[in-house]
Amino acid sequence: MSIELVPFEPEHLVKFISWKNHLEVIQGFGFTFPLTSSQVKDHYERVRKDENLLQLAVVENGGEHEECCGLVKFYNIDRVHQKAEIRIIIAPGCQNKGIGTKAIEKACDLAFGRMNLHRMYAYVLDFNTASQKMFEKCGFKKEGILKEDKFSGGKFVDVIMYGRVR
Numbered sequence: 085m086s087i088e089l090v091p092f093e094p095e096h097l098v099k100f101i102s103w104k105n106h107l108e109v110i111q112g113f114g115f116t117f118p119l120t121s122s123q124v125k126d127h128y129e130r131v132r133k134d135e136n137l138l139q140l141a142v143v144e145n146g147g148e149h150e151e152c153c154g155l156v157k158f159y160n161i162d163r164v165h166q167k168a169e170i171r172i173i174i175a176p177g178c179q180n181k182g183i184g185t186k187a188i189e190k191a192c193d194l195a196f197g198r199m200n201l202h203r204m205y206a207y208v209l210d211f212n213t214a215s216q217k218m219f220e221k222c223g224f225k226k227e228g229i230l231k232e233d234k235f236s237g238g239k240f241v242d243v244i245m246y247g248r249v250r
């Protein structure tokens with residue numbers, strides 16, 4: 085199965101709203117509160133207008149139809165220092181099938197190619213083994229640990245910083 089990254093459209097938002105409060109997604113990011121649909125819509129409207137952010141839908145190419153199965157976002161796109169933070173969500177039900185790894189590889193191709201960025205980085209909660217493995221498989225290196233940086237699941241947890249340079 086192959087995947088593509090395509091511009092994030094309103095129909096993808098409808099899908100995303102259906103996954104946003106799943107435990108796998110909330111835990112992966114350390115979200116504290118469930119989000120309402122209108123909060124998610126407002127957030128995506130702000131992101132759409134912010135030129136330092138890029139959001140892309142991950143779609144599976146299954147023959148004639150495309151199925152949206154995730155979301156990749158570039159945050160804080162810095163054109164002077166040529167770097168950006170990357171975040172990803174793969175839909176519950178589509179996880180652990182290699183889609184996240186393929187999506188990060190495609191996102192890096194775009195970042196280091198057409199976007200001419202030099203460095204990509206990510207913040208990963210220390211218990212998020214899937215995310216750590218995914219970034220390491222895509223050539224990201226562990227660069228440091230932010231001690232007890234996030235409050236998640238009733239306690240402070242460390243956040244690992246990952247980076248990859250072109």
Ligand SMILES: CC(C)(COP(=O)(O)OP(=O)(O)OC[C@H]1O[C@@H](n2cnc3c(N)ncnc32)[C@H](O)[C@@H]1OP(=O)(O)O)[C@@H](O)C(=O)NCCC(=O)NCCS
Binds near residue numbers: 111171175186218
């Ligand atoms: C983290 C996430 C993006 C990974 O995407 P994915 O499509 O599930 O990952 P892949 O299938 O490409 O697997 C990557 C590695 O993680 C492992 N993995 C996947 N799910 C796992 C799980 N639940 N527990 C442990 N390892 C897991 C895979 O086995 C693979 O490692 P391997 O090649 O050594 O076997 C996805 O699980 C997700 O969206 N989680 C919720 C949100 C989140 O945590 N986002 C990242 C925030 S930094």
